[in-house]
Amino acid sequence: MLFKDFLWWLLKENRLVNFLYRECFVYLFPVNKQPVSADAGIIDKSSLLSSAGGGKSTRLPAIKGYSSGTTNQPLTVYRSIKSVLLEEYIIKSFYKSIAVPLRPRIAVLRGEQIKVNTDGDGIYWRQQFFSKRLLMSSYHISQSSFRAYLAALETYKPDVIMAYPSAITLLAKFAKGISWQARWKLSAVFTSSESFSKENQQLVREVFGNVFDHYGQAERVAALQQCRQQHYHVREDYSQVEFIEDEHGIRIVGSNLHNKAMVLTRYDTKDYIKGLSLDIACSCGNPAPYVEQILGRDDDYIILPDGSHIGRLDVAFKGITGLVECQLEQRALDSIIVRMVPEKAQDIHVLKAGIADNLRAYLGENVTLVFQVSDEIPRTAAGKFQSVIRSKDIDSA
Numbered sequence: 085m086l087f088k089d090f091l092w093w094l095l096k097e098n099r100l101v102n103f104l105y106r107e108c109f110v111y112l113f114p115v116n117k118q119p120v121s122a123d124a125g126i127i128d129k130s131s132l133l134s135s136a137g138g139g140k141s142t143r144l145p146a147i148k149g150y151s152s153g154t155t156n157q158p159l160t161v162y163r164s165i166k167s168v169l170l171e172e173y174i175i176k177s178f179y180k181s182i183a184v185p186l187r188p189r190i191a192v193l194r195g196e197q198i199k200v201n202t203d204g205d206g207i208y209w210r211q212q213f214f215s216k217r218l219l220m221s222s223y224h225i226s227q228s229s230f231r232a233y234l235a236a237l238e239t240y241k242p243d244v245i246m247a248y249p250s251a252i253t254l255l256a257k258f259a260k261g262i263s264w265q266a267r268w269k270l271s272a273v274f275t276s277s278e279s280f281s282k283e284n285q286q287l288v289r290e291v292f293g294n295v296f297d298h299y300g301q302a303e304r305v306a307a308l309q310q311c312r313q314q315h316y317h318v319r320e321d322y323s324q325v326e327f328i329e330d331e332h333g334i335r336i337v338g339s340n341l342h343n344k345a346m347v348l349t350r351y352d353t354k355d356y357i358k359g360l361s362l363d364i365a366c367s368c369g370n371p372a373p374y375v376e377q378i379l380g381r382d383d384d385y386i387i388l389p390d391g392s393h394i395g396r397l398d399v400a401f402k403g404i405t406g407l408v409e410c411q412l413e414q415r416a417l418d419s420i421i422v423r424m425v426p427e428k429a430q431d432i433h434v435l436k437a438g439i440a441d442n443l444r445a446y447l448g449e450n451v452t453l454v455f456q457v458s459d460e461i462p463r464t465a466a467g468k469f470q471s472v473i474r475s476k477d478i479d480s481a
């Protein structure tokens with residue numbers, strides 16, 4: 085563990101490395117505006133899974149990774165050394181654009197497995213010796229522990245908090261309840277890896293000041309990053325991005341430019357966006373195209389008995405007070421488990437009635453709602469929050 089931390093510090097997190105990434109690597113990754121040939125057909129994960137070699141292109145040294153997928157089969161992805169450098173550059177230059185110090189103190193709330201002493205003093209974090217990162221467990225944030233998390237952050241005073249949206253939203257929700265705000269010089273909270281609603285972003289902003297979201301995917305064909313106007317700008321030095329419209333909306337299709345180990349041309353991310361601006365300038369000064377919102381995968385939906393798909397159900401929880409988190413799980417066509425974590429001292433009957441009313445407006449009367457009250461919502465193996473879980477039997481029905 086100590087050796088890994090040392091390597092991390094040596095290769096990724098010292099002043100010299102950060103300087104090189106920020107000031108010199110821009111020449112390694114010039115913007116290529118040559119349009120991708122429209123003759124190339126659009127490919128996606130299933131076409132790669134069924135192709136020989138799974139899309140691996142060369143015999144060059146490559147680092148293996150996996151695309152995550154909760155309901156789908158994971159895809160093995162291959163990254164060249166240049167692609168690995170690019171990924172780091174894209175984050176470090178993002179930090180530079182927000183004026184994060186050259187050697188930031190970083191607190192991490194991103195699915196880290198921390199050994200917790202549950203019967204002792206409740207330590208849910210660990211500080212790395214070389215990199216100085218404060219790794220905090222994103223699995224233990226609760227009504228009884230959140231004050232300890234906030235106190236630890238106040239003591240550590242990070243320049244940056246790297247977080248999953250669900251983890252920082254949960255912490256912000258509890259913090260707001262006691263009117264707590266980050267009062268040290270925190271450059272920003274940086275989030276990625278989960279969809280992040282505008283409402284939750286606003287909540288995190290109220291508590292922690294700044295929050296900037298990064299959108300990417302394991303296939304590394306598109307990166308979009310938020311500016312101070314909260315627009316998601318395309319990183320044109322990362323890849324070439326197209327926005328393709330279909331009957332469900334506008335989705336992101338990307339072609340990587342710097343990964344010879346797995347060349348992906350016109351790869352469909354299946355992620356949808358909202359509010360595309362191709363030629364309206366953003367007041368932040370970044371001329372790259374931007375979108376208002378990343379909606380994410382369209383697979384977080386419930387299937388009704390009549391076959392219709394109801395997605396984006398987070399709107400059903402708008403205006404509901406007294407609710408910490410909520411998750412829907414569909415195991416049968418005609419019944420849905422509503423798993424909820426209420427706030428302390430919340431009248432459960434009132435809460436259930438409010439949620440049931442809202443859900444009925446979207447799901448109709450032919451679905452039974454089975455409420456389960458719990459202290460926490462379990463995360464995936466990677467520590468991510470899922471707002472909707474649909475069992476495989478429903479998909480194949």
Ligand SMILES: [Zn+2]
Pocket residue numbers: 311312313314315317366367368369370374
């Ligand atoms: Zn902007």
